[in-house]
Amino acid sequence: MVDKHVFIIRHAKSSWSDPLTTDHDRPLDDRGLHDAPKMADLLKRTGYTIDKIVSSSANRARTTAGFFAEVNGQEVTLERSLYHGDPEDYLEMLSLQDDSIHNPAFFGHNPGITHIANIVSNDFIDNIPTCGILVCSVKDGVKWSDIQWGDLILKHIFTPKQNK
Amino acid sequence: MGRFNFETYIYTQTEQMKKIIWMFSYCLIAFAMSCSNSNGKYSKLEMTNEEIVNVFVQIYSVNAANQLNDPAVRDSMANVYMEQVSRITGKSVMTIKSDLDKLKQMPDSLYVLQSAALDTLRAIYEKNYYKTKEGAN
Numbered sequence: 001m002v003d004k005h006v007f008i009i010r011h012a013k014s015s016w017s018d019p020l021t022t023d024h025d026r027p028l029d030d031r032g033l034h035d036a037p038k039m040a041d042l043l044k045r046t047g048y049t050i051d052k053i054v055s056s057s058a059n060r061a062r063t064t065a066g067f068f069a070e071v072n073g074q075e076v077t078l079e080r081s082l083y084h085g086d087p088e089d090y091l092e093m094l095s096l097q098d099d100s101i102h103n104p105a106f107f108g109h110n111p112g113i114t115h116i117a118n119i120v121s122n123d124f125i126d127n128i129p130t131c132g133i134l135v136c137s138v139k140d141g142v143k144w145s146d147i148q149w150g151d152l153i154l155k156h157i158f159t160p161k162q163n164k
Numbered sequence: 165m166g167r168f169n170f171e172t173y174i175y176t177q178t179e180q181m182k183k184i185i186w187m188f189s190y191c192l193i194a195f196a197m198s199c200s201n202s203n204g205k206y207s208k209l210e211m212t213n214e215e216i217v218n219v220f221v222q223i224y225s226v227n228a229a230n231q232l233n234d235p236a237v238r239d240s241m242a243n244v245y246m247e248q249v250s251r252i253t254g255k256s257v258m259t260i261k262s263d264l265d266k267l268k269q270m271p272d273s274l275y276v277l278q279s280a281a282l283d284t285l286r287a288i289y290e291k292n293y294y295k296t297k298e299g300a301n
Contacts, residue, residue: 016213019276023217023283084287110214111253126254 004138006094006152007043007050007105009068010113012036012131012160014060024083025059035131035160036064040071042163043133046156048103050074054093055107056082064131065107082108087116087149097144120154133158209263211255213277216267219260220281221288222249 012032021027028036043050050072055065057078065076081089085108097104110128117125120136128134136152211219226245233241250257267274 016273016276016280019272019279023280024287026280081291084284084291089291111218 002102004142005048005103005155006136006138007048007103008090008113008116008134008136009039009064009105009107010110010128010130010132011056011058011061011064011107012039014130024057027059028063032060032064032130035163036067037071038163039131039133039158039160040068042158043068043135044071046158048135050103050105052097052101052104053077053107054079054082054104056080056085056109058083058109061107061109065105068105068107082106084109085112087112087119090116091147091149094147095145099143099145101144116149117154117157119149120152125157128157129159129161131160209266210259211263213280215253215255216263216277217280217284219249219253219255219263220278221284222252224281224285 012028012035014026014032015029016026017029018026050068051074053065053069053072053074054077055062057080061082062076062078068074069076079093082093090106090108090112093106094104113132113134114125114128117128117134120134133156134154135156135158137155138147139151139153142151209216226242226249230238230241230245246257246260250260253260267277
């Protein structure tokens with residue numbers, strides 16, 4: 001049986017410099033543009049591959065997802081509900097995946113992602129920083145259509161700070 | 165060799181002196197501004213921009229809820245709601261109030277963060293609207 005993983009990734013650091021840009025269209029700042037490709041490489045080097053990428057439609061999330069897509073040779077699927085998505089939205093996205101997909105990645109925002117980190121871990125997690133990656137394994141035999149949070153086991157949290 | 169022209173010499177020296185005074189004044193102003201930024205009213209915010217946006221989203225929501233209350237209990241309910249905002253955002257009431265006070269002195273940042281909060285509220289509203297609509301169909 002093939003091991004399944006789920007990656008939940010917060011967008012990299014975004015820019016606040018242009019007051020006329022809407023929140024949805026805010027781009028990554030220099031640090032974000034530096035961190036995102038490095039984190040995509042880190043995940044690949046650690047031995048994880050992504051075979052499906054779903055991103056919030058917000059510019060900062062889809063730009064971050066683009067770097068991971070490039071490293072993994074994937075396309076980015078945009079999903080508006082992940083913009084300010086809560087854990088329920090991510091679970092719904094997961095349940096819609098085809099069973100031929102084994103390692104999907106979802107790109108979104110806080111506070112939703114920190115909330116998910118607290119659901120899948122047994123510890124209190126104060127904050128998932130920008131470009132932080134939650135790596136969860138999926139219990140054997142669970143179909144995406146039946147998935148619940150209890151089927152996910154948090155394996156790693158990677159952050160740009162650890163990757164310096 | 166050209167003749168020494170005293171008037172030209174004085175003029176050049178005066179112009180140079182003016183430049184030096186301008187440069188010195190500019191540095192002095194920049195220094196004074198940097199001092200006031202580090203110690204005074206523009207002291208650093210404790211929360212990140214994302215955290216402040218989240219606080220604004222919660223505050224706007226509870227403000228709207230408080231408008232439904234009887235005017236006689238609005239002030240006391242505001243305190244109750246503030247505690248809830250603190251619980252939801254994971255930031256102490258003191259931190260929230262302190263950062264919001266600092267932001268009042270930073271109108272440009274305040275505008276950007278409030279706009280982001282309104283965009284967020286709009287997105288949440290749209291999402292919930294479509295969810296409700298799908299549920300009804």
